[in-house]
Amino acid sequence: MSTPVQTEQHGLTEHSHGGWATVPVQTRSERFASTSHDDFPEVTGREAIWKYAPVDKLRELIDGELDGSPYAILYPEAAGTDVEWIDRTHELVGSAGTPEDRAAANAWTSFEKALHIRLDGEAETLTVTRTALGTTARAAHTVISAAKGSTGLVVLDSQGVAKLTENLEIVLEDDANITVVSVQEWDDTALHLASQFARIGHGATLTHIVVSLGGEVVRVNPSAHLAGEGADAELYGVYFADAGQHLEQQVYVHHEAAHTRSRVTYKGALNGEGAHTVWIGDVLIGRDATGTDTYEQNRNLVLSDGTRADSIPNLEIETGDIEGAGHASATGRFDDEQLFYLQARGIPEDEARRLVVLGFLSEIVQKIGEPALEARLHEALEAELAGTR
Amino acid sequence: MSTLEIKDLKVSIETDQGTKHILKGVDLTINEGEIHAVMGPNGSGKSTLAYTIAGHPRYNVEGGSITFDGQDVLAMSVDERARAGLFLAMQYPVEIPGVTVTNFLRTAKTAIDGEEPSIRHWGGTVKEAMGKLRMDPSFAARNVNEGFSGGEKKRHEILQLELLKPKFAILDETDSGLDVDALKIVSEGVNRAHQETGLGVLLITHYTRILRYITPDFVHVFVDGKVAEEGGPELAERLEDEGYDRYLVAQA
Numbered sequence: 001m002s003t004p005v006q007t008e009q010h011g012l013t014e015h016s017h018g019g020w021a022t023v024p025v026q027t028r029s030e031r032f033a034s035t036s037h038d039d040f041p042e043v044t045g046r047e048a049i050w051k052y053a054p055v056d057k058l059r060e061l062i063d064g065e066l067d068g069s070p071y072a073i074l075y076p077e078a079a080g081t082d083v084e085w086i087d088r089t090h091e092l093v094g095s096a097g098t099p100e101d102r103a104a105a106n107a108w109t110s111f112e113k114a115l116h117i118r119l120d121g122e123a124e125t126l127t128v129t130r131t132a133l134g135t136t137a138r139a140a141h142t143v144i145s146a147a148k149g150s151t152g153l154v155v156l157d158s159q160g161v162a163k164l165t166e167n168l169e170i171v172l173e174d175d176a177n178i179t180v181v182s183v184q185e186w187d188d189t190a191l192h193l194a195s196q197f198a199r200i201g202h203g204a205t206l207t208h209i210v211v212s213l214g215g216e217v218v219r220v221n222p223s224a225h226l227a228g229e230g231a232d233a234e235l236y237g238v239y240f241a242d243a244g245q246h247l248e249q250q251v252y253v254h255h256e257a258a259h260t261r262s263r264v265t266y267k268g269a270l271n272g273e274g275a276h277t278v279w280i281g282d283v284l285i286g287r288d289a290t291g292t293d294t295y296e297q298n299r300n301l302v303l304s305d306g307t308r309a310d311s312i313p314n315l316e317i318e319t320g321d322i323e324g325a326g327h328a329s330a331t332g333r334f335d336d337e338q339l340f341y342l343q344a345r346g347i348p349e350d351e352a353r354r355l356v357v358l359g360f361l362s363e364i365v366q367k368i369g370e371p372a373l374e375a376r377l378h379e380a381l382e383a384e385l386a387g388t389r
Numbered sequence: 390m391s392t393l394e395i396k397d398l399k400v401s402i403e404t405d406q407g408t409k410h411i412l413k414g415v416d417l418t419i420n421e422g423e424i425h426a427v428m429g430p431n432g433s434g435k436s437t438l439a440y441t442i443a444g445h446p447r448y449n450v451e452g453g454s455i456t457f458d459g460q461d462v463l464a465m466s467v468d469e470r471a472r473a474g475l476f477l478a479m480q481y482p483v484e485i486p487g488v489t490v491t492n493f494l495r496t497a498k499t500a501i502d503g504e505e506p507s508i509r510h511w512g513g514t515v516k517e518a519m520g521k522l523r524m525d526p527s528f529a530a531r532n533v534n535e536g537f538s539g540g541e542k543k544r545h546e547i548l549q550l551e552l553l554k555p556k557f558a559i560l561d562e563t564d565s566g567l568d569v570d571a572l573k574i575v576s577e578g579v580n581r582a583h584q585e586t587g588l589g590v591l592l593i594t595h596y597t598r599i600l601r602y603i604t605p606d607f608v609h610v611f612v613d614g615k616v617a618e619e620g621g622p623e624l625a626e627r628l629e630d631e632g633y634d635r636y637l638v639a640q641a
Contacts, residue, residue: 336446341483344443345497345549346471355496359487359532366487 028252028284028316033098037063037109040102049101052278052310054246057217061165061193062103066110066139072132073115080123080152085113092116092143096169097197097223104195104221107165110139117144119178123152125370133162140166146176146204153179155373159214162190170198172206174228179207181368185380186215188245194220202228202257209368210237210266212247213380219278223252226260226289233262237279238364238377240384241307243272250280253296255289264296267364269357269384273306279329281313285322293323300331301360357385391421391458391474391556393442393589398453400434400441411437413614414453417591419557424583424590426600426625429611430633435593436480438611439561442591443477444470457557472501474556478546478563485533490545491515493533494552501553518551521581523574539566547578550588557589558582564599576602597629612636 034040043062045055055062070085086092093114099105117128144154156168170180186192192215200206212218224233239247253262268277279298300309313327334353342352358381365377400412411434419425429435441448442455444467455462457473465473485493494515498506506514519528522544534542543563550558560579564572580603582588592603600622608624610617610633617636618624 335483337483338485340443340445340467341479341485342493342497343467344471344477344479345493345553346468346500347496348468348500349466351496351500352468355488355493356485359485361487363487 028282028314029254029286031100033100034105035094035098035108037102037106040105043102049250052276053219053248054217058103058191058193060137061163061191062106064106064137066106066165067136068110068112068139070113070115071130071138071140074129074131075127078124078126080119080121080150081126081154082116082118082120083126083128084116086116086143087113090114090116092145092169092171093141094169096143096171096199097167097195097225099167099195101195103165103193104167107139107141107167111141114141114143117142117154118147119145119150119152119154119176120147121150123150125153125155127155127157127373129157129159131160133160133164135161135163137163138165140164142166142168143171144168144180145171146173146178148173149175151177153181153370155181155183155370157183157185158192159185159187160190161187162192164191165193166195168194168196170196170206170208172198172200172204174202175204176201177205179209179369181209181211181370181373182220183373183377184210184212184215184218184220186218188214188216190215190218192218192220196220196222198222198224198233199227200224200231200233203230204228205232205234207234207367208236209364210239210249211365211377212237212239212249213384215247216244217246219248219250221250221252223254224262225254225256226262227256229257229259231257231260234367235262235264236364236367237266237268238361239266239268239277240361240381241268241270241275241277242384242387244274246276246278248278250278250282251296252282253284253294255283255285255292255294258289259291260289261293262296263294265364266298267300267361268309269301269303269361270307270309271303273304275304275307277308278310279312280310281327283315283325283327285317285319285325287318290319290321291323292319292325295324295326297328299329299360301357302331302333303357354385358382391589393419393475393557394454394456395442396454398438398441398455399451400437401449401451402437402447403449410451411614412441415614415616417609417616419589419591421556421589422583422587423607424592424603424605425607425609426592426594426605427609427611428594428597428625428628430637431595433611434614435611436561439477439559439591439593442470442475442559443467468500471555476550476553476555476558478543478550478558478560480562480565482534482542482546484535486535488533489530490533491529494549497549497553515552518548521551522548522578524548540568540571543567543571543575544578547575551578551582554582554586555588557591559591559593561593562595563592564594564596572599573602579603597625600625610636
């Protein structure tokens, strides 16, 4: 059942099941992890974690010297939030995860100060924007911590030119309920590798949303560790790859504690020669994670020839005593029946296409719950689509 | 007076087993305000006729013509046909994720009329039409056909029929999967559109049940891609008693 399934753009392929009698192909929990660059072997491009990425474009981020100094950020004050630079030795650093690839370890080895965003009580929405990272290869480290019982929404908004490898840690204390939105609306030339680790405590809920629209190569790998009983993770992603663009996400959900729940939904569109998207969804249900309820899915909409969508769900189960586990992946051309339905109501073909694609993608945008950002992303998606015609 | 005229229509589809000829020369003329029932056993080509009139790309027209007030319907795109005044209520309406009913209806109305409906009146018009079809107002905010029950999908089709005000409507097995209450509600909607706008109706059905609520002026029996018999409402009654067996025997 955890046979990797790879679907490409040729026709519609469906893959779906809901059972859990499985023999793992590879044990995700045993993947090597270290904060030190030199602990990882040289990257050949054949590794599971690198085989879909354009490694040659990323050598500088994987092995090069990185500028790890603090950079300019913009944020309006928001009640219940604190933003400050903290030292590498701060107790929060390393509390949510450890790099599993050489580029992430390179970032960890190189950063000088970490950006700490703290949420307490009923925090107001906080948007932290970075627009001026520049062309020098950089390392960054960010920690978002949500105090016990706190609520809030943090938007990490990335724009402009960048060559960046970074780690983000998200720590949810018991009963916290927060949303983290990572928006990659970089300049067309940007290279960006990110590992985002979340550790979710007892009764806490994380909603995590990745929006990747701009950049030449953008890889955001979120992982959620459901560490406390009753922890909940909803992981969403939306991406739109144009000609020559590589957008990748390797999602990992680790059900560690009992009665934990996860939902993963990533949706993407591809348009233009060389547009490439990658989604790998690993779910591990640990042996203590009885009563787990998990479902993950990836849907890709192919809008032109010359694109490639890799979509690989993996489910690995160490206990049979669970509520449910399922996954689905579908990559397909435009649904002609949807087009026919709309056209049969008088809507011209180009307008019908626009409606269907925007509808397909905005299902994720609607999850954000921040009207101004939703409106901006909706416009950005419209622009992506307009560029395609 | 508007007329939809189908002459010697021959239609095939491509299947894994090769080309399959489905319609083998259909003649049918519907005038404004008339209600025609097309009945027949499964596989006789009823739905093929419906989808061919609407312009579904799967169906290849190999001969014959469809004209609408003298205009060549077969030369029109799917959306042009709809804007000319043809409407197909589908047997299996398609889900469109992320597109709300409100947005869809406004977009369709704008496309059909060539201008945006009046902001002041449109909301009320939709609400009233939904009320008549006993649709909960919360439907407006839901995505098109997503999670709708079979009955809800059919009501949503008739809602569009009433709001878009076409000249001719083809109802493709609108009665299938409806309980008696839903069948009555949907039939009332069709009758309202018929009375208010002089709609011409091509009612495609396997069963005579819906004809108790919508009275046809003409009944056409389809067998093996052709009209095997035509008559008035009394023909439907006869079919109710005898079924389609005698046509199938004759064919054999």
